Amino acid sequence: MPPSANGPAAPPGGTTQRITQRIVAFAVLVALLALPSGVWARTAPETFADLAEQLLPSVVNISTTQTVEGNAGIELPTLPPGSPFEEFFKEFLDKNQPRAQKRKATSLGSGFIVDDKGHVVTNNHVIQDADEITIILQDETRLPATIVGRDSKTDMAVLKVDPGKAKLPAVKFGDSDAIRVGDWVIAIGNPFGFGGTVTSGIISARGRDINAGPYDDFLQTDAPINRGNSGGPIFDLAGEVIGIATAIFSPSGGSIGIGFAIPANSARPVIQQLIEHGEVKRGWLGVRIQSVNEEIAEALGLKEPVGALVAGVIPGGPAEKAKIKDGDVILEFDGKPITQMRRLPRLVADTEVGKVVPLKVWRDGKEISLKVEVAVLDEHEEKAANTTKAPEKAMGSESIAGLGLSVAGIDDKARERFDLPDDAKGVVITSIDPAGPAADQSLHPGDLIVELGQEEVKSPAELAEKVKVAKESGRKSVLLLVEGQGGLRFVAIRLPAKG
Structure with a gap:
């Protein structure tokens, strides 16, 4: 078709559509790039090989030897209770049982190098009670190690080796507070004696309390860790230590994808104090x-x-x-x-x-x-910090209906009945209504109510009056300071509705 007299011919419909698609795609790309970085999900890396190659030389195997007494011995056969052969076998075994002999027991764990001076970090339980400690490098070099310091409360220990002229590759610590649930991590360690083992996974949870100690704040990971991984590092994708493998949850003893690591930010100050002072001052x-x-x-x-x-x-x-x-x-x-x-x-x-x-x-x-x-x-x-001063003299006894308990003044009879100290103060709980509001607060007869609403309680009548005033003022609950076997604690008891 010849060109129009008014200008060139319009482009074919297909070309116009392609141009429109490209404009739309470009606009979408610009919009996506404008999103906050946190919106983008991190994809799994194609390989951990480069990272593993870089980090493996910094991770060591730890072999410990401990001298123990004992022997395999001969076990007494299982016999029915009261069997006439029981005494016979027991006498025979006592005469023929070999004498206890000293033997050496070995165990394995993991650790990692933290500086070029030869300091190695591991768990305290890895080297506890050890007579000899040997550090095994990636190239199978074996170096005797000494204990610089250890801390049982955080299960941390620092060892020292003399590398001679060899240069030890040290790791760097990362910011464990910045690690997020779902971030990729890799674990390197010595599970079951298979040194230099690399596994991967994600951070499954943060702030776990597993009742291992007073400062529990574990990272949880599904990166497979097993016996022998203890003391080994958990790395982020920048190759920095963000955790130290410490424990696993496993009914069978093997990995089921629930492992726990000490966060780097908790471990770092402990490690620094152990290196500088050999102990931790908290x-x-x-x-x-x-x-x-x-x-x-x-x-x-x-x-x-x-x-x-x-x-x-x-x-x-x-x-x-x-x-x-x-x-x-x-x-x-x-x-x-x-x-x-x-x-x-x-x-x-x-x-x-x-x-x-x-x-x-x-x-x-x-x-x-x-x-x-x-x-x-x-x-x-x-x-x-785990004890308290024993909580003056009061008189009378009364049922406190609003609380669902009965109390008595502290006199000689109460002291004898509940074994109260001479300087006890407050009122003593004598009974608790199983259907009352106090029944669910772990209170017991013999516990002392020292305060209500942060004001001293000196008699049952005074306690009853304070509860009455609280109810009439529309308070939904009252706060008691109670002294029991575990020391002082506050207990809030919900008051029944007015009616």
């Missing part, structure tokens, strides 16, 4: 604390159950000097929010001794600011 606040549940939060006027409730202040400790009181809720420590009670001990322990730290505390329905100088924790102070 911060100490001098308080006994407990969790804040919904009832306690409501009784204290908190919008949500957060923070650490101070159930006791150790006399002469940093908290007492900082004017922290029983019943305070610590909401923030050194600028870090206390979302859960168990977060506070870890933060305090990791704080430099002597440092003055700002606190935010909830008291009398409002937030106040304090400052505390962190002291050093020692065994005596740690034990004191």
Whole structure:
């Protein structure tokens, strides 16, 4: 067709469609690139080979030898109870049983090099009670190791080897706080003695408490780790250590995809102190604390159950000097929010001794600011934190219907019946209504109610009056300070509706 007199012919329909598609595709690409980086899902790497090749020389096998007494011996056959042969076999075995002999037992674990001076990090349980420790490098070089320091509370240990003229490749620590659930990780270790084993997986969870110690804050991973992996590193995709393999959950003893690692940010200060001092000096606040549940939060006027409730202040400790009181809720420590009670001990322990730290505390329905100088924790102070002064004299006995319990004054009869100390104060619980509101609060006869609403209780009549006032004022619950076998603790009891 000849060109139009008014200009060139329009392009074919197919060309116009392709141009439109490209414009739309470009616009979509621009829009996607404008999204926050967190929106993009990280795809699995094609291979971990380059990363493994780079990191393997920094991971070591740890072989320990321990001298133990014992022998295989001869076992007594299984006999029916009262069998006449029982004494015969027992006498025979006593005469012919070989004498106990000393023998050497070996065990294996993992570790990793942290500097060019020959320091190696592992778990304390890997080298505990060992008489001899040998570090085995990737090239099978065997080096005797000595213990620089160890810490049973975090299950960490630092060893030292003399590398001679050899250069030891050290790893770098990453930021474990930045690792997210779902991020890829690789584990390298010595499972069942098969050294230099690399496995991969993701971070399955954070902040796990597995009751291994007072500072539990484990990363959970599904990267297969087994016996022998203990003490080995968990790496992120940047090749930095973000965790130290420590434990597995397994009914069979083998990996089922639930492994736990000490976060690097928790391990790093411990390792540094062990290298510098051979021991760990932890911060100490001098308080006994407990969790804040919904009832306690409501009784204290908190919008949500957060923070650490101070159930006791150790006399002469940093908290007492900082004017922290029983019943305070610590909401923030050194600028870090206390979302859960168990977060506070870890933060305090990791704080430099002597440092003055700002606190935010909830008291009398409002937030106040304090400052505390962190002291050093020692065994005596740690034990004191788990004990309390025994809680004056009161009289009479009364059933407190609003609480679902009965109490009595502290007299000689009560002291004898419940084995109370001479300086006990408050009122003593004599019975608890199984259908009452106190029944679900783990209270027991013999426990002492020392305070209600952070005011002293001196007699059953006074306790009953305080409960009555709380009900008439529309309070939904009351907060008791109770002294039991476990020491002082706060208990919130929901009051029955008025009617």
